[in-house]
Amino acid sequence: MPLFQWNPSLSVGLSDIDEQHKKLLNLINDLHEAMKQGKAKQALMGVATALRDYVNTHFSHEEKLMRRYDYPDLPAHLKLHETFVAKLVKLEEDMAKDILPAVTVARYLTDWYLDHIGKVDMKYAEHIRAKNGK
Numbered sequence: 001m002p003l004f005q006w007n008p009s010l011s012v013g014l015s016d017i018d019e020q021h022k023k024l025l026n027l028i029n030d031l032h033e034a035m036k037q038g039k040a041k042q043a044l045m046g047v048a049t050a051l052r053d054y055v056n057t058h059f060s061h062e063e064k065l066m067r068r069y070d071y072p073d074l075p076a077h078l079k080l081h082e083t084f085v086a087k088l089v090k091l092e093e094d095m096a097k098d099i100l101p102a103v104t105v106a107r108y109l110t111d112w113y114l115d116h117i118g119k120v121d122m123k124y125a126e127h128i129r130a131k132n133g134k
Contacts (some may be wrong), residue, residue, distance in 0.1 A: 003032040003110070010117065012125035017065075018126070020058045021117055028109045031102060040102030047105065048092045055085060069128045077124060084112060096133060 002026050011018050027050055034043035059081045066074045091105055 002029040003106075004113070012117070012121050013129055014065075014125050017062065017121070017125065019114075020061065021121075023054055023112060024058070024109070024117075027054065028113060031079060031106050031109070035102050035106065041098075044095045044102055044105065045119050047084075048088075048095055051088055051109075052092075055088065056080075059085075062121070065128060069131045071124050071127050073123065077120065080116065080120060083115065084116070 006022055006025060007088075010021065012021070027047055031043055031047050032037065034040045058072075063078065063081070065071075066077060071077070088110065091108065095105070
């Protein structure tokens with residue numbers, strides 16, 4: 001059973017962003033499943049690579065949308081993205097040194113998902129929907 005299942009309360013109301021968010025949710029669930037199977041150590045570097053790819057694509061897409069719709073909190077949102085990327089770099093370094101337990105990575109990603117997507121992303125999505133008359 002996955003740690004999280006997608007449900008409408010996780011939707012920001014922008015289908016392309018929701019699809020990208022589902023990919024992160026799947027990464028978290030994959031890591032959780034690997035942990036349950038005792039294969040977390042083997043899964044961590046794959047998760048790190050997938051996260052790097054996800055972040056590059058997703059953050060770029062989000063930032064373009066926020067610029068296109070003149071999102072007023074863009075500078076603060078960019079700072080949150082920068083902080084997340086810096087944390088990922090540190091997590092990846094620690095994973096490579098084999099000093100980071102998978103549960104720490106899973107917890108960080110889960111907290112980010114619930115806080116950032118569940119609260120912060122909802123704000124810019126609401127702004128975009130309002131600009132589009134939705």
